[in-house]
Amino acid sequence: QPCWREYLMTRIEQNMVVNCTCxxxxxxxxxxxxxxxxxxxxxxxxxxxxxxxxxxxxxxCSNLTWCTNPQGCDQILLKDGLGYGAACSKxxxxxxxxxxxxxxxxxxxxxxxxRMTCAKCNHGFCWRCLxxxxxxxxxxxxxxxxxxxxxxxxxxxxxxxxxxxxxxxxREFAVSLRNSISSIREMPKIRNLTFVFDACKVLEQARxxxxxxxxxxxxxxxxxxxxxxxxxxxxxxxxxxAL
Numbered sequence: 001q002p003c004w005r006e007y008l009m010t011r012i013e014q015n016m017v018v019n020c021t022c023x024x025x026x027x028x029x030x031x032x033x034x035x036x037x038x039x040x041x042x043x044x045x046x047x048x049x050x051x052x053x054x055x056x057x058x059x060x061c062s063n064l065t066w067c068t069n070p071q072g073c074d075q076i077l078l079k080d081g082l083g084y085g086a087a088c089s090k091x092x093x094x095x096x097x098x099x100x101x102x103x104x105x106x107x108x109x110x111x112x113x114x115r116m117t118c119a120k121c122n123h124g125f126c127w128r129c130l131x132x133x134x135x136x137x138x139x140x141x142x143x144x145x146x147x148x149x150x151x152x153x154x155x156x157x158x159x160x161x162x163x164x165x166x167x168x169x170x171r172e173f174a175v176s177l178r179n180s181i182s183s184i185r186e187m188p189k190i191r192n193l194t195f196v197f198d199a200c201k202v203l204e205q206a207r208x209x210x211x212x213x214x215x216x217x218x219x220x221x222x223x224x225x226x227x228x229x230x231x232x233x234x235x236x237x238x239x240x241x242a243l
Contacts, residue, residue, distance in 0.1 A: 004031075005039050012040070012049045018056045068102040069093035103208075107229075108215035157218065164214035171207035174200050199243060206240040 008031065011017040017036075022029045031039075033053075040046055058064045058076055067073040067088040075090040079097050087094050094104040101110070178200035185193050213233045220226055 001039060008036055008040055009042070009045050012045050012052065015048075015052060017049055017052050065095070065097060067091060067093055068095040070102055105212045105215070106209065108212040108219075160214045160218040164211050167207045167211035167214070171204055171211065174204040174207055178204065203240065203243050206236060206243070210237055210240065 007023055008017065008020075011020045019030065021027065022031075036049060037046070040049070054076075058066060063079045065077050065079055067075040067077055067090065069088065069091050071091070073088060073091045073093060075088050077088060077095065095102070096104045096110065098110050178197060181193055181197050181200060185197065210233065213229070213236075217226065217229060217233070220229065
C-alpha cells in the first residue's frame with residue numbers, strides 16, 4: 001500500500017492520474033476510483049483528484065465548457081441554447097463558444113478575430129502586397145506594391161487600432177468604477193446607488209461593443225453597408241461618452 005499511495009499521490013499532483021495504469025510495464029490495469037479513495041487519505045490530494053475527474057468529464061462532453069473569464073472562473077457552462085448575450089451565472093462573463101477567443105466579440109465575427117495574427121503557423125507575409133515573405137519576398141524594399149496604397153492601408157489600420165485600444169481602456173475604467181461603487185454600496189448609511197451601478201454595467205458593455213466594432217469595420221469591404229455601420233457606431237460612441 002505505501003508504494004501505491006506514493007505512486008497515486010505523485011500522479012495526482014502531476015495532473016496525470018486520469019487513465020493512469022499499474023506501474024508494472026506489462027500490466028495495463030487502471031486503478032478504480034474506489035481503490036484510490038481507499039489508498040489515498042489526504043483530503044487535499046483527493047480534492048485534486050476529483051477536480052481532475054471533473055475536468056476530464058467536461059472535456060469529453062461536447063455540450064459542456066468552462067467559463068473563459070481570463071480572471072479565473074470554475075463555472076461549467078452548457079453550450080446548448082446559449083446564444084449571444086447569455087452570461088456566466090457565477091461571474092457574468094460572456095463567452096464565445098464558436099472560436100478560441102476568450103469572450104464574445106459582437107459585432108466582429110469569429111473569422112475577424114482569427115485574422116488579426118496567426119499564432120498557430122507563424123505565416124509571414126508582406127504588409128504591403130500580402131504576398132508570402134518566403135522564398136522570394138525576402139527584402140522589404142523589393143515590394144512592388146504602390147507606396148501610396150500601402151501607406152493608406154497602414155494609416156487605416158492604425159486609426160482602427162487606436163480606436164479599439166481606446167475603447168478597451170475605457171472599458172477597464174468602467175469596470176474599475178463599478179467595483180468602486182460596489183464597495184461603497186456595502187457601507188452603512190449610504191443611499192441606494194443601484195442606478196449608478198447599473199449605469200456602469202451598461203457603460204462597460206457599450207465600450208466592449210465599440211471596441212469590436214472597430215475590428216468589424218476594418219475587415220468589412222462592403223462600402224455600402226459600412227456607411228450605415230459607421231453612422232450607428234458614431235451615434236453609440238456619442239451616447240456612451242455622454243454616459
